[in-house]
Every structure is written in structure tokens, then in C-alpha cells.
Amino acid sequence: MNLFKKEELIDESKLNSASQMRVASLIKSMPEEDLSLSWRSELNVKLMEIQNAKSKRKSTKRFFAFGSSLSAAVAVAGYALFMSNANSIVAPVGKIDSSGFAFELVRTHQESLVALSVSGTSSAARESAPADELMDGQDELL
Amino acid sequence: MNANVGTWKIGTRTMQTRSEENEFIKPGSAESFSKMIDTYQNRVFGFVRRMVPTGEDAEDITQEVFIRAFQSFDRYDARASVRTWLFRIAYNLCVDRARKSNRGLQQVSLQISPDIEEEIDVPDTRWQPDALLEDAEFRGRLDKAIGLMSEKLRSVLLLHDKEDMSYEEIAISLSIPIGTVKSRLFLARTQLQNAVKDLVEN
Numbered sequence: 001m002n003l004f005k006k007e008e009l010i011d012e013s014k015l016n017s018a019s020q021m022r023v024a025s026l027i028k029s030m031p032e033e034d035l036s037l038s039w040r041s042e043l044n045v046k047l048m049e050i051q052n053a054k055s056k057r058k059s060t061k062r063f064f065a066f067g068s069s070l071s072a073a074v075a076v077a078g079y080a081l082f083m084s085n086a087n088s089i090v091a092p093v094g095k096i097d098s099s100g101f102a103f104e105l106v107r108t109h110q111e112s113l114v115a116l117s118v119s120g121t122s123s124a125a126r127e128s129a130p131a132d133e134l135m136d137g138q139d140e141l142l
Numbered sequence: 143m144n145a146n147v148g149t150w151k152i153g154t155r156t157m158q159t160r161s162e163e164n165e166f167i168k169p170g171s172a173e174s175f176s177k178m179i180d181t182y183q184n185r186v187f188g189f190v191r192r193m194v195p196t197g198e199d200a201e202d203i204t205q206e207v208f209i210r211a212f213q214s215f216d217r218y219d220a221r222a223s224v225r226t227w228l229f230r231i232a233y234n235l236c237v238d239r240a241r242k243s244n245r246g247l248q249q250v251s252l253q254i255s256p257d258i259e260e261e262i263d264v265p266d267t268r269w270q271p272d273a274l275l276e277d278a279e280f281r282g283r284l285d286k287a288i289g290l291m292s293e294k295l296r297s298v299l300l301l302h303d304k305e306d307m308s309y310e311e312i313a314i315s316l317s318i319p320i321g322t323v324k325s326r327l328f329l330a331r332t333q334l335q336n337a338v339k340d341l342v343e344n
Contacts, residue, residue, distance in 0.1 A: 010321070010324045010325040010327075010328045011324075012324075014328060015324060015327060015328055019331075019332075019335060020328065020331045020332075022335070023303070023331040023332075023334050023335050024302075024303045024331065025271045026271045026274065026275070026284070026334075026338075027299060027300070027303035027304050027334075028271070028303055028304060029271035029272055029275055030275065030284070030304065031275070032184055032188055033184065033187055033188050033191050034184050034187075035183050035184055035187050035201070035204065039201055039204075039205070040179070040183070042205065043179070043205050043208055043209075046205065046209060047208070047209065047212050050209065050212060050213065051172075
């Protein structure tokens, strides 16, 4: 037997027959069952726990989002600071009186640094040479 | 059918419209959710109580229904029927529970016996629901008969005759065609009538 075909055969008139409606009214009249207040309290506690867990998850997410943006900001600031310090090593000119001896000294040093970097020679070796010479001179004095 | 009108007729019953039924539902509002529990807790429990063997199971499942609803309340579409939504969750949880207890949903035979087909449809004054339900023996027999019914028949019977749900709402809640709802309802009522018939007639 085709079950679906059989299902379609049930029409409204059959469902509304007296015998069918008798059972329907019987079911309708069955007593209601009430839940206790303790059941409701228990449910409220569970719902609150879920709500708290949800809020906690949200705040943790927010914390991590804030933390990551903060570290990004610190990193950017650190990089900016590093770059400004690096520039100040190369170009302290703005802080020094441009007419004085110090200015001339720094300018000369910068020019030599540029020249060395163009030629590819290590600046560290060049910078240490005069100190060695000075030490040699001191040895002679001693 | 006009959704803006307060009531509509489906078969022999009068239903609330979705807009009226959902008037108090504001997705995401705790107050609104609390009101929804107040309105539906006993109805959902009444349904679940007759779908699972013990009252304790029924209480647990009813709580689970509202917990599941709460978890997805933010995403709830207020245009949909709250009742259909809640009873759908309840039915699915009852099915899950039945599967876990290795009972599973029983197969329903949709064969209709010739006796039923040929039954003469006459009013019977002995069928007085209120009077019958006062009798403890009758109540016991009725509860037993409902309990012995397959979940498929029982769910349709309870949703339609106890919860006043329309065929369409039941079809949505149980994910079955309307034709199946009607045939299951017919068979469930017939089965129940046969189970208590002798008590009524004697």
C-alpha cells in the first residue's frame, strides 16, 4: 500500500465526524500539568549562567581585541621612536647651533659617514682608527 | 487568510494570528523572554509530559527547550510563530531522548481498518469529557492509551487537540506534509477511541 496516497485520502469531513470530535474534546479536557516554582528558579539560574558565560566570552574577546590593538599601537610607537632615534644619530644638526664649532664637527662627521657608506667601507673600522692612534700616542707618552 | 486580522479559521478551530501571538516577543530582550516562559512553560511541559515516560524527564526536557530557545533568542525571527518554534524544539528533544533510550520512533501503520471506514457517525451522549475524566479508571486508561501510541501519532494528536495548533503549524513543527498531519490525527483519534470505547459504553 502506498502510505502517502493513503494519507491524502483523509479529508476534512472525516476529521470533523462526531466520533473524531468526541476524542478531540476528550483530549482538550484533559487536566493541565503545572510546573513548580522551584523548577522555574532552577531554569532562571541556568539561564543566568548561560548569560554570564556569554558576557564573559564577549568581554574576553573585547579584552583580546583591545590587547592586540594596544600591542599594535605600542609596536608602531616603538618603531616610530626607534626611527626618530636613528635619525637623531645621523642628523643631530637641528639641535646644535649652526654657527659653532660643534656644528662643523658634526657636519664633517656626517659627510664622512656618507662618503664611507657610498664607498662601502665599514664606518666602525674607520671610527676606531683614530682612537687606536690616540692610544699609541698615549703609550709613547707613558 | 489575513495575518493582520485578529483571528482566522482553520478547519473547525479559531487561531491567534502570529502578530498577536508574538506581540510580546522582542528578540534579545530578557523581559520578553521571561514573559514567553510564563506563557508557554506549562503548555510545553504538558506536551512533553505525555511524550516521555517520566515526569522527571519531562521537567528536564522542558528546561532544555527554554535553554535552547534562549541560546538562539538573539537570532529569533519575530515574524515566525513562537509556539511553532518552541514545540518544534520540544518535539526534537523528545525524539532525541527516545533515541537515546533505544526506543526510537515507532513506525506508524497508516492502514485504516474497514470497521473504522464503515462506522456509523452518530452523536453519543455517553461521551461527556468532563464527566468521564472525573473517573480515575477512565483517566488511567486514557493516559495509558496515549502512552502506548507511537510518538508520531501522539505528537500530532496532542499538538492539534490539546494545543489547538493548526495543521500548518504542526506540519512546520514536525517537518511533515499537511496530508500526513491529517492522517496521523485521524489514526490517533481512532486508536484512542477504540482503547476507551468499552469503558464509555459500559
